[in-house]
Amino acid sequence: MASQHEARNGLAGLRILLGVSGGIAAYKACELVRRLRDAGAEVRVVLTANAARFVTPLTFQALSGQPVRSGLWDEAAEAAMGHLELAHWAQHIVIAPASADVIARLAHGFATDLLTTLCLASEAPLAIAPAMNLRMWAHAATQANVAVLRSRGAVFLGPAEGRMAEPESGPGRLLEPHDIVAGLTALYGPKRLAGKRVLVSAGPTYEDIDPVRFIGNRSSGRMGFAVAQAAAEQGANVQLVAGPVHLTTPPGVARVDVRSAREMREAVMARAEGSDIYIGAAAVGDFRPHEIAPHKLKKNGGALTLSLDENPDILAGVAALARRPFVVGFAAETQNIETYARAKLERKKLDLIAANRVGEGHGFDACENEILLISRDGIERFARADKLALARQLVARIAEKAQAKNEGRGTGSESRRKLVPVRARTRTR
Incomplete structure (x- = not known):
């Protein structure tokens, strides 16, 4: 807020x-x-x-x-x-x-x-x-x-x-x-991202098994689309790389549709060096079938074994660029949220990571979310709220942190303390 x-x-x-x-x-x-x-x-x-x-x-x-x-x-x-x-x-x-x-x-x-x-x-x-x-x-x-x-x-x-x-x-x-x-x-209000180029990835990725089946996840893309809208509202030139979702493109946002993790990586890497900020909100699949069957697989009365290959790491790839943007990752976890998210932040050399719980009505395919925003020297908690309202808070903080880094002030001195959570409010229609 x-x-x-x-x-x-x-x-x-x-x-x-x-x-x-x-x-x-x-x-x-x-x-x-x-x-x-x-x-x-x-x-x-x-x-x-x-x-x-x-x-x-x-x-x-x-x-x-x-x-x-x-x-x-x-x-x-x-x-x-x-x-x-x-x-x-x-x-x-x-x-x-x-x-x-x-x-x-x-x-x-x-x-x-x-x-x-x-x-x-x-x-x-x-x-x-x-x-x-x-x-x-x-x-x-x-x-x-x-x-x-x-x-x-x-x-x-x-x-x-x-x-x-x-x-x-x-x-x-x-x-x-x-x-x-x-x-x-x-x-x-003041346009914190006026003149900035922001790249956002959103939604799931699908990895084909055969012409009718695929491996995917439950991401709706709503959070990533909300982040893209919030960045556009702040005056940014926004490019959105979207996995297979049925969502309306936010006003003022240029959209590229992809399906697989490799297609998403190709689209992101082609635009990353020309961006000031990359926000990786997509739920990218970690694995893909080693081979895609040319025809629909039939049951034969026994088990089916799939050989899976690891997909390329888009976040780490962007963070490793010589001319890298300010890189913000997302971590969707079912347990040990802060521990796993902080490890991901360090391992992939990100500037910030937004972590949230998924499963049992949280995160994926829901209209509300709650986030821990973690940097190397602090953590900020955003209470459960509508995803667009949450995205506006998140984008405002990302703009502040990116500006601080560009000015040589690290991630901002205010993040060295634990910030008070935003109070949850009782909601009725």
Whole structure:
């Protein structure tokens, strides 16, 4: 999470119009107003009619210090075309929570209430933080509307995954207010990686056994893609080498798709010397079959023995380059996380290593993660959080460490102490 000082650099003086739509998550918008104001932003609030059923305009007026608008037919405000005045005033429009209904109306250009009218009448950038039932979020109509809005430049913050107000769990929860502020800060804050070339590898690798079978792992690629997005938000020129995953390429990121470990190594090594930072977030397979059968292998009533060869070590290869970038590795472990990660850091001569537990709902194929960031002289703990929020914290620290090394200050004097873990927060939709 960005520090208060960093947030002020990005949001201080920014005029934010906060739209609140109906849903149980509307109560979180109260804390969001407070956090935005703490970050230095000026906030005005517009409620939909359904949002006002959950939280009163008076609450938001007290928190924002500004009158709250909720309808197009406020005679006093509209005598001077107040909705157009608000549209011109806003430097950024944030809708949190954004219901499926509001997202649909925005995608189709409807102006049926004050909030949607303001969005049509304003040229301000739009950020949308969705909150809805997991099936509503996954519905093809909602996803099509999201794609339309993204194509027009809208930024989506979330949703997060977890327990809903109803007894279900999945993607659709509103991001926590501090994560929304961190996302906005990434858009407006100082660009720590401006002008830097960042290379990221992400996802699993697959090693073919025959034309229909392969050896692989459970990596979803979400963490690596989140790191690539966070680096792009910080102004970097980002190249992403992706294993076989079904994820959308982050905005502003150049993507290269590969399948096997050798293909990934070839793509990474071709770009590594021209990069300032390499972040190896991919879960590269350690072994591959010695031979690939030309046809599908058939059962013969007995055991099948595969001879496996060791795959090339991409991280160590990048770290050994004469013109090497700042090298950050990942370590996915099921036990002895810190011990194994530190040994990997030393053995492969990395600058940093991000270690996390995998298995039993941790790490792989999950929307949240937690990380130990280890250097040769310190360790920092990042508490469990949404992977994009975590990636933003991680990229900020990597930028700081890389700059310190370039300036001849090692990995930064602050890493010589144990840092206090970021507090975990209770999360509800």
